[in-house]
Amino acid sequence: MHSIRRHPLLEFNSNGIYCAQADVYIDPWRKVDRALITHAHADHARYGMKHYLTTSGSALIMRERIGQSLSIETTKYGQKHTIGGVTFSFHPAGHVLGSAMIRVEHKGEVWVASGDYKIGHDSFGNHFEPIPCHTFITESTFGLPVFRWKEESEVFDEINTWWKKNQSMGYTSIVYAYSLGKAQRVLQGIDPSIGPVVCHSAVQKLNQAIYSAGYSIHSSNSFTEWKEGPKDTLPLVIAPPASADGPWMKNHKPYVTAIASGWMALRGNRRRRNVDRGFVLSDHADWNGLLFAIEQSQANQVLVTHGYSQLFSQYLIEQGWYAHVAETAFSDGFHEVEENQVTE
């Protein structure tokens, strides 16, 4: 048995995931003094914390997106930080560049806050490492059995074929992909010999920052570079979903459009977004991936957040897990929408 504490090692309060023992928050949504950040997506890394602790990969992106002047202490995967007698370490979550699951240990009790994660290795080089723990806080963005991902290489084959076919019919191919994570994965995954890749400024800016920090990443053109360069083959344009229907698209007529997202597994989602194609490519674990991670954690308690938390935890309970929903500031429904529109 563990020693008796007034608070659980991690708890959900109105500011975020709180560790009372160390007086720090993980992925807080309100302004706090000390924030540990799992990854740089906007729903996890927010503006306004006095001090941040995160991986160097996440720090790179956060400086680019939130501000250069942030007070960030950076860490490496596996490095230990002791705060108020609690040991924190960051471990690869396979979600996006720099993403981590945060391991929290105090007097032999281990909790893991997963943030967002994805199983396996991806084209960008992200990978997932399971961490044994007593309590596992899992996301459940795609926590329904209808979500089952294909091998990444199969999806890139589909994109390559589509791009070539569009070229032969005289169309530019526009792929909407979230600018942090998905965009770079697409850039790394497609076959660059088919033609030039052009990136929307929001994507290109990140690509350059990532490249300058020494990560290996295929080269891509900004709109201006492309405009001035030779145009013998029709490009693949990578743009964030929010830029859809923007004036920049005029320059690429005639074009066909696609979205790369896990949500594209459902026809209704694709039709609602009115794109031609949906490529099922996600930075989150699918149903089997979530179950695998939980299995691997060997946890005796599972807290479910971020997605279909109610349904998923109910299923876990029926399977014999001690699981429940961890209420975050937003109802799970809000995350459904937010993930759909923002991070996927």
Add this chain to the structure above:
Amino acid sequence: MKDFSALVRKVDQTTKTSLRREALVQYFSACSDSDKVWCIALFTKNTRKRPMPSQRLREIASDIVNLPPWLIDESKSIVGDTAETLALLLPEPTERSYKTLSEWMVWLESLKALKEEPERQEHAIKEAWRGLNAEERFVFNKLITGGFRLGIATRTVIKALARYQECEESQIALALSGQWDPMQLTFEELMARGQGSDLSIPYPFYLAYPLHTGPKANDEDQQKALKDLGAIADYQIEWKWDGIRGQLIHRKDKVFLWSRGSELISDSFPDLISAGESFNQDVVLDGEIVAYMDTIEPFEQLQRRLGRKQPSKNMMNKVPVRFIAYDILEINGQDLRKEPLKARRNYLEQFINQHQLEKVMISDTIKVNTWSHLVGLHKQSRQYKAEGFMIKSIESTYREGRKRGDWWKWKVNPMTVDAVLLYANRGSGRRANLYSDYTFAVWSSDDKKTRTLLPFAKAYSGLTDKEITEVDKFVKKNTKERFGPVRSVIPKLVMEIGFEDIRKSTRHKSGFAVRFPRIMRWRKDKPLDEIDSMNRLQHLLDDKQDGG
């Protein structure tokens, strides 16, 4: 099935009509004639009887996928469609099935025949699933659960066939209209219908386009919209009656009655058929079937006759019907649709005058000299038992489908009520992930101390996609309770709800039933405190009965 599911994928993977048409032409060029007939039927005909309820199909799948039934049901409510949900859940095929589309359709008939033997049905379905990949399973499941609509317009199919057959689109449209059974017809026979091989065949209906005078149009707005049409003398104006649109056909002593949905309804209206039998000329009339005592009766009366085959004498006496002819499309075998409306009107008047039948009347034209007179008269529509006007250019030919340009319908403003959102339900299909079906409530009375909220109408259409997303967000943040796919929400969101008609109803909690409710606009300006009460509904009902 492989080719057909590839076609379904292709039309599904593009938003461009031209590419969809292209895919269809390609499919027609490669597939067998019997597959063509089924493909056309599936894309253009209304829902066929489903061989199996979707609930049952989910149960059968639950056994294979090793998931609790509640989770499959929840998944379905999020995906929005059983066929798609199961296609996603089922395991990869372990064998390969080579049945063609038409072979599967015959197989489905045999499945229906096993109705009394659920175990054999279950066995057959499991076996079928084992031989189909995810894409084919989706199509297969769709065939079983019925409702095979994949957002492809009949127009597109007609265009593709016309290209493939190298003939006029109108000929194809004719070939596909009316009733035909893909089980009975070869492709050749189907196409021959376009050249008059089938006496019963109706023409595709020409539908008027709504005249937009703005959601809260005043007299001036309305006059402006009308003036934009040009000179009133160039139009034929008629009342728009509240019945069902139909075609009454007399050819070679055979009589047929069709509804707008291409449904043969002769059996429901023997009284109109016998009127048609007394015609001494071959003719095709387009008109409105209405319930009629001394005057036109409300639609609810007609409803008692609809869908009832071989009505009793008693029923026919209680709810007599009439056919009010709007137009004449064919006389003595001659297609009149290319003639201008003014010429068709002459033929129609002649025909009706010659016959002098009680049951087949002509739709009177309204003679007013100015648009402003018409605005005045429009307000009295309900007194005349009409829903508003049809305004048709006298030069117009009789076209196919709903076209903009020469036929307009100008309906009376629907009755409106300000109400609050009480429950939200996930939508289906395209809106599967969104709370897009709503139940609205009004106050039970005007007494602020004792009043409660009473649900009175369900409405979904009328909001833009952007607004739906906004409401969806609201619902998810303001949920009070969840019951399966339904959430009750904190009553805050006020909308103006419009409807076509209101009547007393004992089946509804509120005591009123409204017809065609829809959202007119979002009243962000209006607090909950000020929404309407039951008194407003009562007032609308009284108002209607006064005819004012």
